[in-house]
Amino acid sequence: MNMNPTSKPLLLLGSLLLLAAGTLPLQATTACVPRERDALLAFKRGITSDPLGLLISWKEDDHDCCRWRGVTCSNLTGHVLRLHLNGGYDLDRFELVGLVGEISPQLLHLDHIEHLDLSINSLEGPSGQIPKFLGSMNSLRYLNLSSIPFTGTVPPQLGNLSNLRYLDLSDMEGGVHLTDISWLPRLGSLKFLNLTYIDLSAASDWPYVMNMIPSLRVLSLSFCRLQRANQSLTHFNLTKLEKLDLSMNYFDHPYASCWFWNLTILKFLDLSQNRLYDQLPIALGDMTSLRVLRISNNDLGSMAPNLLRNLCNLEVLDLDESLSGGNMTELFGSLPQCSSSKLSELKMSYNNINGSLPAGLFRQFPNLVTLDMSINLITGSLPVEIANMETMAMEYLDIRSNKLSGQIPLLPRNLSALDIHNNSLSGPLPSEFGVNIYMLILSHNHLSGHIPGSFCKMQYLDTIDLANNLFEGDFPQQCFSMKDIKVLLLSNNRFAGTFPAFLEGCTQLQIIDLSRNNFSSKLPKWIGDKKDLVLLRLSYNAFSGVIPDNITNLPNLRQLDLAANSLSGNLPRSFTKLEGMKREDGYYGSGSVPEDDLSSNCLIGGIPEQIASLAALKNLNLSRNNLNGKIPYKIGSLQSLESLDLSRNNLSGEIPSTLSNLSYLSDLDLSYNNLSGTIPSGSQLGTLYMEHPDMYNGNNGLCGPPLRRNCSGDIEPRQHGYGDDNKAGHAGVVECFLRVMHDYL
Numbered sequence: 001m002n003m004n005p006t007s008k009p010l011l012l013l014g015s016l017l018l019l020a021a022g023t024l025p026l027q028a029t030t031a032c033v034p035r036e037r038d039a040l041l042a043f044k045r046g047i048t049s050d051p052l053g054l055l056i057s058w059k060e061d062d063h064d065c066c067r068w069r070g071v072t073c074s075n076l077t078g079h080v081l082r083l084h085l086n087g088g089y090d091l092d093r094f095e096l097v098g099l100v101g102e103i104s105p106q107l108l109h110l111d112h113i114e115h116l117d118l119s120i121n122s123l124e125g126p127s128g129q130i131p132k133f134l135g136s137m138n139s140l141r142y143l144n145l146s147s148i149p150f151t152g153t154v155p156p157q158l159g160n161l162s163n164l165r166y167l168d169l170s171d172m173e174g175g176v177h178l179t180d181i182s183w184l185p186r187l188g189s190l191k192f193l194n195l196t197y198i199d200l201s202a203a204s205d206w207p208y209v210m211n212m213i214p215s216l217r218v219l220s221l222s223f224c225r226l227q228r229a230n231q232s233l234t235h236f237n238l239t240k241l242e243k244l245d246l247s248m249n250y251f252d253h254p255y256a257s258c259w260f261w262n263l264t265i266l267k268f269l270d271l272s273q274n275r276l277y278d279q280l281p282i283a284l285g286d287m288t289s290l291r292v293l294r295i296s297n298n299d300l301g302s303m304a305p306n307l308l309r310n311l312c313n314l315e316v317l318d319l320d321e322s323l324s325g326g327n328m329t330e331l332f333g334s335l336p337q338c339s340s341s342k343l344s345e346l347k348m349s350y351n352n353i354n355g356s357l358p359a360g361l362f363r364q365f366p367n368l369v370t371l372d373m374s375i376n377l378i379t380g381s382l383p384v385e386i387a388n389m390e391t392m393a394m395e396y397l398d399i400r401s402n403k404l405s406g407q408i409p410l411l412p413r414n415l416s417a418l419d420i421h422n423n424s425l426s427g428p429l430p431s432e433f434g435v436n437i438y439m440l441i442l443s444h445n446h447l448s449g450h451i452p453g454s455f456c457k458m459q460y461l462d463t464i465d466l467a468n469n470l471f472e473g474d475f476p477q478q479c480f481s482m483k484d485i486k487v488l489l490l491s492n493n494r495f496a497g498t499f500p501a502f503l504e505g506c507t508q509l510q511i512i513d514l515s516r517n518n519f520s521s522k523l524p525k526w527i528g529d530k531k532d533l534v535l536l537r538l539s540y541n542a543f544s545g546v547i548p549d550n551i552t553n554l555p556n557l558r559q560l561d562l563a564a565n566s567l568s569g570n571l572p573r574s575f576t577k578l579e580g581m582k583r584e585d586g587y588y589g590s591g592s593v594p595e596d597d598l599s600s601n602c603l604i605g606g607i608p609e610q611i612a613s614l615a616a617l618k619n620l621n622l623s624r625n626n627l628n629g630k631i632p633y634k635i636g637s638l639q640s641l642e643s644l645d646l647s648r649n650n651l652s653g654e655i656p657s658t659l660s661n662l663s664y665l666s667d668l669d670l671s672y673n674n675l676s677g678t679i680p681s682g683s684q685l686g687t688l689y690m691e692h693p694d695m696y697n698g699n700n701g702l703c704g705p706p707l708r709r710n711c712s713g714d715i716e717p718r719q720h721g722y723g724d725d726n727k728a729g730h731a732g733v734v735e736c737f738l739r740v741m742h743d744y745l
């Protein structure tokens with residue numbers, strides 16, 4: 001053993017001192033081997049960036065490298081046995097965050113190392129290739145290079161790692177291919193092989209090669225561009241294989257011709273998305289060890305009767321988008337029928353299944369946690385016996401987009417997510433809900449009546465979607481224990497009363513849509529404190545009073561829609577803090593186009609100049625109010641604007657020439673104001689006028705092309721057809737004041 005003569009006494013002394021203080025565990029630690037310490041420091045020198053600080057504890061002046069983060073040494077010999085330094089992902093940005101640099105060949109000096117995990121780091125180095133020298137680290141039993149963005153090919157030198165048990169080369173998103181895999185069987189003790197995302201399209205012999213590694217227990221070849229799985233094997237060597245993942249390849253041949261149906265000891269089989277077709281083979285019925293079977297996104301046609309009846313150990317069955325049709329009753333008959341089924345996840349979405357949910361479904365599968373029957377043709381009602389099942393484990397129930405009718409029965413007590421939107425369910429809500437529900441999606445049905453007070457017991461709710469139903473009355477005001485709400489969708493019902501007060505206690509609100517109801521109250525001032533709010537839609541209600549000034553403090557707001565209410569007072573003074581309407585990026589997804597719609601209210605005063613700072617705004621509608629003053633000159637800074645409607649106000653002065661800068665503008669309406677002066681020129685405005693010839697109507701003072709009235713004279717005699725143009729605007733004013741008056745009565 002090659003111990004550093006100076007470090008050992010020092011360490012012993014340290015240990016004794018610590019022992020005296022009573023803090024050190026009893027066994028003596030052995031300092032690391034200097035040669036290995038130098039190898040680790042060389043590795044550190046190959047790292048150019050370490051944003052997670054993985055190597056902070058790796059210090060030149062700390063002699064005991066066995067205490068460095070990620071390093072494990074033998075207690076007896078001091079040799080490094082494990083080096084485990086995985087990075088991670090920044091989930092907000094979908095970015096890899098870990099070590100950047102290259103893997104130093106000096107690691108070869110760790111000649112006792114058994115476990116090397118450098119996953120999720122940018123360690124591809126300047127060459128981008130998987131280093132060949134890794135094949136000389138003979139003592140390795142575990143090698144994990146998952147998610148390092150290597151390119152090129154996997155070096156056959158890895159075939160020298162005869163002690164390897166675990167090899168994980170998955171998710172190397174750089175694009176690695178592997179043509180000659182004949183070296184793999186030299187890994188004679190391999191138990192676990194994950195090659196997910198490696199291009200094996202040229203390795204047509206893959207089943208023969210894998211069959212020569214009898215020690216394999218887990219084989220993952222998902223997304224490997226495998227061309228077929230119908231090779232014929234004469235003898236099965238893979239007697240220990242428990243997990244086989246061949247999902248996301250391009251087999252394009254009948255199910256029955258796959259080579260693996262004789263592997264009756266398989267516990268996990270994933271064939272999702274492979275263009276497999278025709279019937280499943282009868283042999284599947286004998287694979288009684290199966291716990292997980294996923295065959296989604298293939299073309300099974302129909303399911304043979306009784307096929308899966310004996311698969312008593314099945315816990316997960318995923319048949320999403322794989323059948324071309326089926327009858328619920330018959331399909332149910334082909335599922336496992338064992339006396340106590342272990343099935344906990346059943347997915348049959350998007351299969352054209354007709355018929356109704358059999359009453360026995362829930363009794364047959366008492367351990368069902370997830371049931372997804374969405375997007376089918378299922379008729380009839382939700383079986384009332386769901387509620388009677390005291391022992392029911394059901395947590396996720398998704399039967400959206402079917403043809404269910406009747407009332408919603410009492411729901412399983414443990415339910416946490418329910419999506420039954422887009423059916424024909426009717427009647428009132430059940431009187432009680434399970435307390436664990438966090439997601440409740442009931443929209444697009446014919447549900448009616450008041451929301452029961454018991455609704456408030458669902459204190460973990462974060463998503464509520466009751467839109468497009470016939471609900472009426474107040475939304476419960478007292479749900480003060482609901483603090484986690486992020487999404488509240490109530491649009492298109494007959495809700496009345498005040499803005500739900502309990503929302504003040506919800507700090508994570510992102511989406512509020514109360515549009516098209518009969519809500520009537522002032523807008524709460526605390527709305528300006530909901531920093532995560534992305535969408536606030538309150539249009540088509542009877543909200544009144546002023547717009548709270550600090551609504552413009554919301555940094556993430558993308559859509560503000562307060563149209564068609566009775567709001568009065570001025571527009572908010574400052575728009576400059578609406579950062580979400582300045583960002584162009586698709587951070588919130590394409591679904592949230594930045595827009596601001598305050599039309600059809602009773603707003604007065606001018607349009608603040610700062611509105612021009614909302615550079616990402618696509619739609620701005622301030623029409624049908626009582627706004628006056630000039631159109632802000634800087635309006636041309638709203639570079640993303642596609643639609644601008646300022647019609648039916650009392651705006652005066654000239655049309656700013658900057659309007660012609662707006663190259664994406666496809667909709668413009670300035671009609672029925674008091675605008676005057678020359679209309680700015682510009683081909684964009686010319687084209688718009690051709691498409692919207694009414695866009696300048698009702699502005700007596702406007703002149704110049706494209707209008708017929710020219711600007712030469714000081715005061716034009718009134719031309720026929722322009723005289724009473726502003727009457728529509730005035731009618732709007734009267735209507736508006738009537739509405740405001742009505743609010744005060």
Ligand SMILES: *[C@@H]1O[C@H](CO)[C@@H](O)[C@H](O)[C@H]1NC(C)=O
Nearest residue numbers: 025026027029073074075076
């Ligand atoms: C080495 O020491 C650690 C920490 O006390 C202990 O958990 C581990 O089991 C020991 N290993 C061996 C091989 O003795």
Ligand SMILES: *[C@@H]1O[C@H](CO)[C@@H](O)[C@H](O)[C@H]1NC(C)=O
Nearest residue numbers: 086119120144146166168192
């Ligand atoms: C390899 O590393 C990845 C990412 O750290 C991890 O998810 C995976 O489980 C590891 N593979 C094995 C076989 O342990």
Ligand SMILES: *[C@@H]1O[C@H](CO)[C@@H](O)[C@H](O)[C@H]1NC(C)=O
Nearest residue numbers: 135136156157158159160183
């Ligand atoms: C490792 O494998 C390569 C290619 O398979 C071979 O040429 C080389 O001799 C092997 N090296 C050792 C040290 O076994």
Ligand SMILES: *[C@@H]1O[C@H](CO)[C@@H](O)[C@H](O)[C@H]1NC(C)=O
Nearest residue numbers: 146170171194196218220243
């Ligand atoms: C293989 O790797 C992929 C990608 O990292 C992962 O999703 C999958 O779970 C792994 N397979 C196994 C059996 O661990």
Ligand SMILES: *[C@@H]1O[C@H](CO)[C@@H](O)[C@H](O)[C@H]1NC(C)=O
Nearest residue numbers: 185208211212213214235237
């Ligand atoms: C079974 O595995 C052994 C050991 O790797 C190998 O020699 C033999 O050729 C394999 N048999 C088949 C049919 O692949």
Ligand SMILES: *[C@@H]1O[C@H](CO)[C@@H](O)[C@H](O)[C@H]1NC(C)=O
Nearest residue numbers: 232233234235236261262283
């Ligand atoms: C697979 O099973 C079928 C039917 O049991 C049998 O005819 C065939 O020989 C088996 N194939 C292998 C390779 O064991």
Ligand SMILES: *[C@@H]1O[C@H](CO)[C@@H](O)[C@H](O)[C@H]1NC(C)=O
Nearest residue numbers: 227228230250251252253257
């Ligand atoms: C295997 O499937 C491919 C299509 O993926 C087909 O072209 C080939 O003829 C099939 N081979 C056998 C032996 O069935």
Ligand SMILES: *[C@@H]1O[C@H](CO)[C@@H](O)[C@H](O)[C@H]1NC(C)=O
Nearest residue numbers: 324325326327352353354355
């Ligand atoms: C229900 O589905 C089965 C199987 O696809 C089909 O044969 C039958 O005609 C369907 N019944 C109705 C009423 O559509």
Ligand SMILES: *[C@@H]1O[C@H](CO)[C@@H](O)[C@H](O)[C@H]1NC(C)=O
Nearest residue numbers: 326327328329330354355356
């Ligand atoms: C489904 O099959 C059952 C039994 O064969 C039959 O009674 C029922 O009418 C079928 N339903 C549909 C919608 O085809």
Ligand SMILES: *[C@@H]1O[C@H](CO)[C@@H](O)[C@H](O)[C@H]1NC(C)=O
Nearest residue numbers: 390391392393394413414436
């Ligand atoms: C209900 O959920 C709780 C907590 O998740 C769990 O402990 C309990 O076993 C579940 N009840 C049933 C019947 O599965």
Ligand SMILES: *[C@@H]1O[C@H](CO)[C@@H](O)[C@H](O)[C@H]1NC(C)=O
Nearest residue numbers: 375376400401402421422444
């Ligand atoms: C409702 O279901 C139909 C048929 O599956 C589908 O086309 C439609 O997009 C769904 N609508 C909603 C709002 O989910």
Ligand SMILES: *[C@@H]1O[C@H](CO)[C@@H](O)[C@H](O)[C@H]1NC(C)=O
Nearest residue numbers: 525526527528529548550553
């Ligand atoms: C918004 O106004 C309310 C009431 O005036 C106040 O309590 C709150 O702190 C303000 N919020 C912000 C972010 O300015």
